[in-house]
Amino acid sequence: MSKISKKVCMLGPFAVGKTSLVRRFVESIFSDKYHTTIGVKISKRVVNLHDMEILNMIWDVEGTDDFTSLKPSHLRGAAGILLVVDGTRPKSVEGAKELKLMIDEHLGKVPLLLLVNKCDLRDEWKIQGGQFDNFIDDDNVIHTSAKTGENVESAFTRLNLKMMDAK
């Protein structure tokens, strides 16, 4: 069994659910209480793929709505990106577009998935298919819920498969 480690960055506007997705994935818990991430928090979890043990070092980077707190050092060395938006807040997509430009500038082509989070809130859902044209391919978009856990494991598995294919 070979072991490697990979830096994964969670990026996205304020309050879209980045910290909640990491807690769901790493600790299998969800909390309705809101805690703002200050700076960066790094969490770890091993993902097993075929004969590989991939230690994911997950950088949860503070999201503000103008991204002034995002530094090149946060992105440096990232092998994969989970860009998160809130499916009940279309404005969060605009923020993600801005972030995508910053990612392109600093990392170039890097494995990336767009997570449209809070898919448990079906009555408030405001994001339609095709909304991400010219920005992210449809097959790199996944609807997730940190609250119910829907698609959280599969999102990380897909990102890890992409990171393995990239090398």
Ligand code: GDP
């Ligand atoms: P961050 O600022 O992007 O890290 O966002 P947080 O993870 O702190 O979440 C912001 C708020 O959204 C919190 O009140 C969470 O409980 C809530 N939240 C996060 N993910 C979900 C989800 O999948 N469904 C629902 N209903 N609420 C969520």
